[in-house]
Amino acid sequence: MAARNNPKREKQIESARKIAKATGEAHLDPEILFGRASNDDLELYTPEMLALSAVHSAKELAAWNGKVPRVGIDTIADVTPDGIAVSVLSVTDQNMPFLFESVMGEVTSTYRDLFMAVHPILIMEKGKAPALYSADHPSDPANRVSHIQLHIAPLNSAQAADLVKRIEKVLEQVRLSVSDWKPMLSKIDGVIAELAANGASRKKADRDEAVAFLTWLRDENFTFLGMREYVYSGKGAMPRSSATRVLASASSPIPMYWCCAPARTP
Numbered sequence: 001m002a003a004r005n006n007p008k009r010e011k012q013i014e015s016a017r018k019i020a021k022a023t024g025e026a027h028l029d030p031e032i033l034f035g036r037a038s039n040d041d042l043e044l045y046t047p048e049m050l051a052l053s054a055v056h057s058a059k060e061l062a063a064w065n066g067k068v069p070r071v072g073i074d075t076i077a078d079v080t081p082d083g084i085a086v087s088v089l090s091v092t093d094q095n096m097p098f099l100f101e102s103v104m105g106e107v108t109s110t111y112r113d114l115f116m117a118v119h120p121i122l123i124m125e126k127g128k129a130p131a132l133y134s135a136d137h138p139s140d141p142a143n144r145v146s147h148i149q150l151h152i153a154p155l156n157s158a159q160a161a162d163l164v165k166r167i168e169k170v171l172e173q174v175r176l177s178v179s180d181w182k183p184m185l186s187k188i189d190g191v192i193a194e195l196a197a198n199g200a201s202r203k204k205a206d207r208d209e210a211v212a213f214l215t216w217l218r219d220e221n222f223t224f225l226g227m228r229e230y231v232y233s234g235k236g237a238m239p240r241s242s243a244t245r246v247l248a249s250a251s252s253p254i255p256m257y258w259c260c261a262p263a264r265t266p
Contacts, residue, residue: 009039015047020054028057032120032132033149041116044081052079053088053116057149060090061122061130064145069093069171073160079151081115086151087160093171095121095133095144096178103148106170107163116151177226184224188214 016030030050034042042050056076064070070092075085091103100119108114121133122145133144155163192214195207217224 006039009042012042012045012047013050016050016054019047019051023051023055025055026058026062027051027054028061028120028130028147030054032122032130033057033118033147035132036120037116037118044115045079049079049081052076053149053151056088057090057147060092061124061145061147064092066094069168069175071164071167071171073155073164075154081151084115085154086115087153087155089148089150089152089163089167091146091148091150091167091171093146095141095146096174098174098177099146099171100148102170102174103150103167106166107150107152111152111155111163113153114150115153116149119146119148121146184227185218187227187229188218188224192218 013030013034016034020027020030030053033054034050053076056074060070060072070090072090073087074090076088079086079088089107091099093099104117122130123133123139123143124130124145125143130145133139192211195211195214
């Protein structure tokens, strides 16, 4: 998070606001876009570069249809931190958990040279300019929009197309996980109830341990990202199994419930 009371930083962003306004083009307020950017990142940018990036953000937001994620990679003329014409990755989507972390994870799995990474969560209402989300002010979750802008080392057209495709796949997986969390928790509730009601044939210690473990998982100690149900057939040490139903993402070959440490979002 940016340091507070940094006169150089404040002057830089204020200059970017004036330059962006002077262009006469629609732009996202540089204070919103870069207000929480790293000081180290900002060191490489002139106010003119920040203003041009803010204009680009407005174009991306205007082009988003509000329904499916928008992912694009472009170069912005004269945005050259450290003299390098960076590739600018823009991601705009409805705000949801895991979004920024998932995008960053996919990008940095192959490209480590990042010049800028910003992720303002916006409140976008019809007829109003985008505002920065704050937990101190009530807002409709349906109006919260994540806008990610990453400046990375230059990519050729093939690399850019491949990265866009990968990011779109990641966003699809995030949406599946986020939208299916309630059915997954409902399934866990059903398993707990079934074990408690029909566990007489099991060893009491084993049953109690299973119920306690599932209850602990269910009690907000883990976030379930995906789940499969399996039917086992055959006998002996190597019974056959097949997936009969999938909740959320099904990319993992592991026949078990998957979960991870909880991540909360506004």
